[in-house]
Amino acid sequence: MAVSTETAAPGTAGTGGRAPRARRRTGGWRTALTFWYFVGPFFIGLLVFTYIPVVWSAYLSFFDARNTVTPLPEDFVGFGNYARMLQDAAFTDSLVTFTVFAAFIVPLTFACSLALALLLNRVRLMRAFFRSVFFLPFACSYVVASLVWKMSIFNGVRYGMANSILDLFGIEDVPWLFDPNPPWYWLVIVTLRLWIQCGFYMILFIAALQQIPEHLYEAAYVDGAKPGWQTFWHITLPQLRATSVAVLMLILIAAYQAFDEFYNLIGNQAYARPPLMYLYTTALGTQQDLGRGSAGALILALIIAIVTVLQGRFLGFGNAEEK
């Protein structure tokens, strides 16, 4: 989906719309069977592990549900949990933390993965090798990467890697993660996420780049365009629009879901606590306030949905042929 280009999209959509209907008339049940055969397992997983918990969570959000997932009717509190979450400075602060995080990570990830894709698209030598090298970090878990970042690269004592390098220039040890003044922890968090994520989005961009018809460039050259910035700006970037919009949306949603690296690098700190971190401590651990946790989760889900829809509207997700 993310890699379809605008030239391919209308064609496939046109034929794809008619063909199945014609087939259904002749062998409808077989098609249906095949459909469920392929979709069923995934759908059941989605139902059991996503939709039912979401509905249950919505139910819990209206109850004073501490230490229980089956609250009694007298524990009904209406919108009380929602009100408490919205008045809760820690929760609203976490939304601010996220916004700062997104402001860094979304454009940076986008720019880095696009730049990597463009570079690799030009490379003629050992292309597969470089592609793999940049993609590999994506296979690394956030937990493992966090440990490496925290313990060896950015630990706060004299033998941490970053501090050893600073030491060469006579700069004092920096407590990277635990002193928000100046907020060096953003450097640690952002570099870690960039390292892990860029490779994946790079692959999406490479796929999209390869779909751009060569004749567009040739035509441009005939018209006097110069290779480089000019063709990038007027041909490559517009041609990548569908992919770019999808990638932006994916990066943003991933940012909203940030948890692992915060949890493992910093823990539950007021100055760097994303929404999921707060919801995790509210609903799980010893706190076990599943009512407030569920209310917060639904508020967050609503925000993600609104932002995604707005972004889609604004950037034209799904109707890429429009200017």
Add this chain to the structure above:
Amino acid sequence: MAFSTDRPSKQALAGLAFNRRRMLALGGLAAGAGALGACGSNTGRGDGGDGVNLYQWYHQYGEAGTQQAAEKYAAAYEDATVTINWVPGDYDTALSSGLLADKPGDYPDVFESHLNRSMVDSGQIVPLDDLFDGVLDDFTDIDVKRNSIDGKVYGIQMIDDPQFLYYRPSLFSDAGITEPATFDDLMAAAAELTTGDVKGLFLGNDDSATKLFQPIVFSAGQTLLTEDHQIGFDKDTVIAGALQVKALHESNSLLIGAPTEAWDPSSIIQGLCAIQWCGLWALPQIIDTYGDDIAVMPFPGFGGGAQTVYNGGWSTFVNAKSEHVDEAKAFAKWLWIDNEEYIQDWCLSYGFHIPPRKSMAAGAEALAEGPAATAVQISQDFGWGDDPNWTPTMETAVDDMMTHIVLEGADPSAEFDTAAQTIQTELDSIFG
């Protein structure tokens, strides 16, 4: 955080093996080694027979040999087959979902934890008053209080873990300083002991600002909550203390960003700091490194107040959902109230902990001299323990207040009001 509320912050090692709350409350060493070798659950006995099956849950203790000890105790119990579930990783979360399970074997019958009112309100645990017949007086007031809700005792204290400051007397005498009794003296000492490679004081990485909130309150002779469930500390005390902590943070004599947290003695052992906040559990390990050149002291008093020592620890509870509540209670009593041999073994053979029963603590030879004896003494003289009505939400509120004031320079008055409001809302929702 430090005070056994919820802060499932993951340390580097913690990601593998421990969370700090657990470690603070208890403590551990050999984190890496323990982490990898300690999965599985086994009593060493078959599951057959028609006797009663009990499931007992522990968090993963860091000290080598603890899991084997727990299994040994379980195997020695004759009235039921006890299966140990030794839980690595985030114990609080694992336990919380375990307590929600419905199938025997999926939930613990007997488990260790820290008492919180919500466990009682939601009917998760049973009162254990009848197990304490004739021996309740043998437990300290602090331990009875932290295991009681509304006059009923729900938990049996398994170990007491005072937390205080470790320091090396030789460094003090070289610098010509004496044991600091006030926070200002501590700041001066830390500054004096700070050199290019060694910082004066280590309180923790992610909690060096937050963990001093409770010492501020208790140093002034106040409490977190009053008996009638109101906020027990006042604004001026807290703000004055928080500003002192802020000054400490700005002084450049604090170690921040050490590879391990303060529950682990590595920082003082590796010479990264001169004074370190840690718990009694780490004493054997520190003595291995420094021999006689180690001493302990209570945390200095804030603004003319008293010195303080936080008494952490763990307690055992019985799951109300258990099919064998009576058998589970009998087992808990057998192991954690009556069995002096095993209690002494658990408290003294691995890391150091104080046996909660006064009669047993008195007989603990390992704690009779040196820094261990000092630790026991200061925990009695200056100690305070957890309040089961103080919820994780309240702790988060004051932690955030401390972080905002100390690290971010926020307006102390406004921060206090925000925290107090959150605590009041929580109190209203529980007791309102």
